Amino acid sequence: MSAVPGERGASPALVAAGVLLAVASGAGAWALHRVFVLTAHGQAVDEAALVGARTRLWRLEDGANAVLDTVSAVAVLAALAVVAVVALAQRRLRLALAAVVLVAGSLATTQVAKHLLLTRPDLDVTYALANSLPSGHTTFAGAVSAAALLVAPVRLRPLVAVVGAAYTSAIGVGTLAAGWHRPSDAVAAMLVVLAWGALLAPLAGGRPTAGAGSSGRAVAVVVLVGGAAVGVGGGLAGLAATWVRVPPEPQGRLEQLVAGAGGALGVGGAACAALLVLLLLQRAADAAADRVVPAGGRGAGAARAGGGPAAAGGTVTAPQPTAGPGPPG
Template identity: 80%
Template sequence: MRTTTSAGAAAASPRRAVSPAALAAGVLVAVASAAGVWALHRVFVLTAHGQAVDEAALTGARTRLWRLEGSAHAVLDTVSVLGVLAAVAVVAVVALAQRRVRLALAAVVLVTGSLVTTQLAKHVLLARPDLDVTYVLSNSLPSGHTTFAGAVSAAALLVAPVRLRPLAAVLGAGYTSAIGVGTLAAGWHRPSDAVAAMLVVLAWGALLAPLAGGRPSGGAGSTGRAVAGSLLVTGAAVGLTGGATALAVVSAVVPPEPTGRTWQLVAGAGGALGVGGAACGALLAMLLLQRAADRAADRAADRAAGRDAGSGAPGAAPQRAGGDPAVTGGTVTAPQPSAGPRSLE
């Protein structure tokens, strides 16, 4: 009887397994994200032409969104050290409320790691040369405010219950997009700064989502995942494609200095689209990586359930060597237990 109870407990709470496929995918996404930050710095910071396009996008965004500047400042001013500590505390409490210490640690590492990486990259690792394009010479890539918004959104997605993940992903993408575009409207950051910030967050999130372990989903949230996936795919495709197209057109006509009003507006619209697309793409990638980890947990639960049935759990018919139940006088009879209980992994 004790052996059966142990088997049932093992089936109900399978060991948290790290999916090798999800882990490998996470590493690849993290490497690609780091390469993306390097490419953005190489193109939009280290070249005069790239600086001119980025500056035109910033000027165009401020011109187009100038009515939102006051609101943007009000939202951006809420990002502070106190806000960071509060966000870390909230995501940790949500994870601990689910009795998942490893998940709480992963969420805290995601937020703090992303913020520290951004500050090191901006102030130590990367530099902005004076190429006679703008008067602002200090390096601003990646954006700290966008990193905060993206990291908090990614951490919320990491700790959210399975059924609430689609909603968390969509809300996080919207919030991060608003903060990223807000930095453009306030004149604090250029589009490449905000996109680079999302790549920093994605690098940390891609590594931690599979390592945090999946939870058996049992098909939970399948409808929500489809709706959220459609929204995020559409946002990422429209934002990144539209942004890249607009900036490519501006790049073909802009001299190595900020250009006229028309092309500044085109560049500004492209920059805002690119920031929104990057936010949607990053949260979508994390959602897919978590889904891959969940599938590994579902398979582990199925294996545990199979072991439970094979060990003679209540309701499971005992099997003969040939696979048929043992029947005596029309009644199914259980075989005698073995000398020692089976070892359950």
């Protein structure tokens, strides 16, 4: 299947940046496990955020369960089919493969890490449950949103990024409200998605945009930056306040509110930050394509500017006036 004219290969600098970002994301997920799963104090803080979120968001539990129940094997297959079809409709086979690998790779990484690589020791803080980091539901939402961003036409990318961040935030916070996951599980899931997206977005290559979507992109960046700043800032503030108060588990209404809101804000902030980074990474790939002048473009432009045909050697030859009849008498 042929590529769309003007599609460019991967920029080595962007590929290197993507690899570094993927490594940093993996290190971040590992650090979350080390702090919030392998230490007693971290488990207590994470559990306090979960209890606070469930206590304050209990009215949303039925709705959260209904939304979370839509994530299934059928939903995964449907998402893979949709992103592949959208990419193939644009005659971009490489993009279709990247989108499918992003979703499948993210989900596989989460399942392998959660069930085979990572463990949750019983530190006499919470019930001895199987490890739940990273969250599979949040991984699904984030991976589908990232894949949709990858295959979306240039003009629709800003909207897809904002909607994807909102959807992923809703799923991540929903896992807290339903009591399925702790905040660290959802944030780690977004780091898994970011790692795969950072690797694959540059490899998918950029498309010349000619300024398409510039105004919408600016609005989307403002929205995502605001969401990431409020979410991450609020999450860190809630984490700091809860860290110094546990154990025991926060009992007062205010303490529960701070812990729960901090966890929920952190999850939303992570979703906004991940989609923002992937949006900017794709824009950088497009900018690299915009800077490349197609072969022969300069000669053709010069000929048009000169108003005459270009000679074989590249010199514009102006039309010569023809001899007319002399003046009378």
